[in-house]
């Protein structure tokens with residue numbers, strides 16, 4: 255026999271025993287976002303490579319090292335999307351949705367990054383992303399954060415904490431960048447290889463280093479916060495005021511910087527300690543520079559993305575995954591005559607009892623083996639059709655979860671009985 259072909263490393267099947275959890279997460283997220291007036295947008299999974307180079311920036315890890323880039327048959331350079339913001343802005347510009355309008359969008363789907371696979375880090379992973387356009391103030395940022403806080407509550411998560419920071423305007427950041435580079439250059443000997451490499455390309459990212467040997471160096475680095483202009487400071491103060499009013503606790507983490515170049519002012523992350531090193535479940539902020547970077551007119555923009563695998567892992571860790579679903583009914587059909595009547599009966603019950611799930615004993619087998627399958631299905635009730643029942647025009651009803659007298663009913667009585675049984 256030929257060897258089985260395996261899935262691509264870092265890309266995972268989501269099997270039927272897990273899909274109910276995904277569906278649960280997706281439906282809670284969808285309901286919540288819609289209740290805040292966010293509208294769903296669906297973008298292609300493949301975009302021109304140029305889009306990511308121009309938005310995320312050529313010197314970021316994502317574009318330098320992590321993108322799945324290929325030439326298609328017409329010689330165009332395309333990439334699997336590593337994130338959704340660039341595509342969302344591209345779509346908004348292409349369809350004229352961003353100019354002089356307020357928009358609240360969301361999307362969900364797979365993203366692709368060629369990273370080293372490990373717990374909480376995959377090469378195909380899934381994000382829910384939210385983007386807003388046309389809102390310049392801290393109010394929308396507070397709304398995004400309040401929305402996340404509500405989502406954690408609805409998902410039964412209480413171990414996620416909020417960190418916020420401000421990156422100021424791009425001018426303020428550019429000025430600060432020079433101070434930071436000068437400081438780091440003075441301490442060149444203490445920098446690790448990664449940081450030396452980033453010194454020219456993306457020095458702010460050095461603040462985010464996970465290397466314990468560089469912690470004190472980074473602690474003592476000049477602070478961007480101390481070099482903000484009045485407006486930036488007021489913006490950040492306002493956000494904190496709104497969060498306090500909304501009852502959301504947070505810490506200001508001056509070392510919180512994002513890997514992507516297009517952020518300005520507010521950045522935030524929701525972090526948990528329960529998932530080891532991959533503890534960030536949601537990250538976002540303001541990116542007023544992006545729309546112009548992609549050829550549009552100046553447009554205030556904010557958003558966040560959350561990692562669905564990490565959220566599910568945290569739900570599992572917190573014991574808040576829902577019980578696996580089970581059908582209401584399992585119909586055992588023993589013998590050819592019962593099968594014929596059974597499939598018709600099943601259709602009539604589906605018609606008469608909308609919302610009821612009924613699994614049939616297709617494939618046949620003995621009474622005993624069908625009852626075993628009925629039990630394994632998790633159904634509340636088994637309906638049994640054998641020769642006796644067919645001859646009498648009746649159905650036997652047997653409770654599989656409760657102690658209850660088994661009974662035989664004809665069809666009209668059966669419908670009434672089931673309706674009563676399943677409506678509280």
Ligand code: ATP
Pocket residue numbers: 337367369374375376377378379380381513532534535536537538559560561562563564
């Ligand atoms: P990290 O620092 O963990 O690499 P990031 O800054 O690259 O994260 P973002 O681009 O902000 O992540 O993506 C938002 C969220 O998507 C992350 O907070 C995380 O929950 C999730 N995420 C990012 N990369 C991966 C991945 N490779 N596998 C699983 N989830 C991921």
Ligand code: MG
Pocket residue numbers: none
């Ligand atoms: Mg990353």
